[in-house]
Amino acid sequence: xxxxxxxxxxxxxxxxxxxxxYCALRTRSFVRFFPLSFYLLAAIVADITRxxxxxxxxxxxHSYVSFYYYSDALLTIxxxxxxxxxxxxxxxxxxxxxxxxxxxxxxxxLTAAICFAxxxxxxxxxxxxxxxxxxxxLYFVGAVLTYVLWGAVKKLHETRTRLIQFTLALGVYFSAxxxxxxxSVLYPRSTFSGIASDAMGLWLPLAWGYTFLKVPEAARLQTxxxxxxxxx
Amino acid sequence: MIIAALILVVSxxxxxxxFISYCRSVIAAATVRPLSDQIxxxxxxxxRELRGEEFIRLLxxxxxxxxxxxxxxxxxxxxxxxxxxxxxxxxxxxxxxSIVSWTDAELSGCARFAAVALDNRISRSRQLMAQHYSxxx
Numbered sequence: 001x002x003x004x005x006x007x008x009x010x011x012x013x014x015x016x017x018x019x020x021x022y023c024a025l026r027t028r029s030f031v032r033f034f035p036l037s038f039y040l041l042a043a044i045v046a047d048i049t050r051x052x053x054x055x056x057x058x059x060x061x062h063s064y065v066s067f068y069y070y071s072d073a074l075l076t077i078x079x080x081x082x083x084x085x086x087x088x089x090x091x092x093x094x095x096x097x098x099x100x101x102x103x104x105x106x107x108x109x110l111t112a113a114i115c116f117a118x119x120x121x122x123x124x125x126x127x128x129x130x131x132x133x134x135x136x137x138l139y140f141v142g143a144v145l146t147y148v149l150w151g152a153v154k155k156l157h158e159t160r161t162r163l164i165q166f167t168l169a170l171g172v173y174f175s176a177x178x179x180x181x182x183x184s185v186l187y188p189r190s191t192f193s194g195i196a197s198d199a200m201g202l203w204l205p206l207a208w209g210y211t212f213l214k215v216p217e218a219a220r221l222q223t224x225x226x227x228x229x230x231x232x
Numbered sequence: 233m234i235i236a237a238l239i240l241v242v243s244x245x246x247x248x249x250x251f252i253s254y255c256r257s258v259i260a261a262a263t264v265r266p267l268s269d270q271i272x273x274x275x276x277x278x279x280r281e282l283r284g285e286e287f288i289r290l291l292x293x294x295x296x297x298x299x300x301x302x303x304x305x306x307x308x309x310x311x312x313x314x315x316x317x318x319x320x321x322x323x324x325x326x327x328x329x330s331i332v333s334w335t336d337a338e339l340s341g342c343a344r345f346a347a348v349a350l351d352n353r354i355s356r357s358r359q360l361m362a363q364h365y366s367x368x369x
Contacts, residue, residue, distance in 0.1 A: 171250035179243035185236040226257045
């Protein structure tokens with residue numbers, strides 16, 4: 001069942017995503033950070049379509065459940081592309097964009113292959129299980145890759161504040177969802193992880209919207225002041 | 233089960249690290265601007281030195297000013313960071329004594345962030361008031 005709290009979080013998430021897109025447009029950053037903007041737009045479309053499917057077929061229907069997991073897998077891939085967009089910006093001056101794209105495709109294909117190997121023996125709902133597995137694994141892979149990107153940002157002394165904040169916000173999001181999925185495997189009957197992961201959906205549009213709106217493109221920041229291990 | 237537990241631990245540690253770094257980036261980006269004299273008058277801080285314990289009072293003063301909503305997310309993130317720091321200080325200071333000086337520096341950063349946000353809100357309120365009086369016949 002979908003509770004009023006779920007509906008409230010759902011509506012709030014969609015509004016925040018819309019707000020973040022508006023902030024990107026208002027600060028003329030939509031094209032510059034297109035993979036991020038595209039993810040936000042895709043998330044809005046997914047939210048609206050999910051709601052229409054819920055009203056049409058009901059919460060427990062096969063159509064709604066399948067659509068939910070397929071759209072989730074597609075959104076995770078969009079987020080993965082957004083992460084690769086940030087990689088491209090960091091490695092742009094080194095001329096390593098082509099290697100980043102190639103690496104991203106290899107990681108994506110490998111993850112999909114591993115997921116398929118994990119679910120191939122299922123006779124029932126093979127593609128839905130594949131979509132669920134892909135989402136779960138991509139969140140963890142995304143968290144690891146964001147960690148690597150953050151390491152590169154520090155090593156290369158990247159100072160663009162926007163890039164730093166986008167990367168860190170994405171890192172929080174990926175690792176929170178990876179932890180949430182692991183928690184749901186360990187405690188399958190717990191409703192807490194479900195509500196917590198829904199609420200975590202608020203984080204990314206809030207954090208990205210704030211960065212679009214409040215951090216100017218020219219803002220610079222020393223990563224030494226930001227690193228968690230650093231001391232002031 | 234073991235893999236899931238491992239992923240949970242690794243992801244939780246990574247999330248905490250990312251969140252701390254994110255909050256530090258928000259604080260560092262927001263506190264580049266120097267504070268105006270009005271902030272010292274309003275807060276009554278004589279020595280012009282911001283300490284961690286001022287953070288809550290600064291938030292209370294901030295709640296008295298009209299909220300444009302633009303900085304609410306950052307304030308919520310820094311408030312969470314402030315609580316994490318206080319929790320870490322209370323629980324770990326017995327085991328790692330050096331954490332006290334680190335958390336002190338971080339907490340004063342939080343207070344500085346709140347002071348900048350309060351300064352912005354006061355300036356905005358005064359601008360609104362000036363506009364209001366200028367359009368009155």
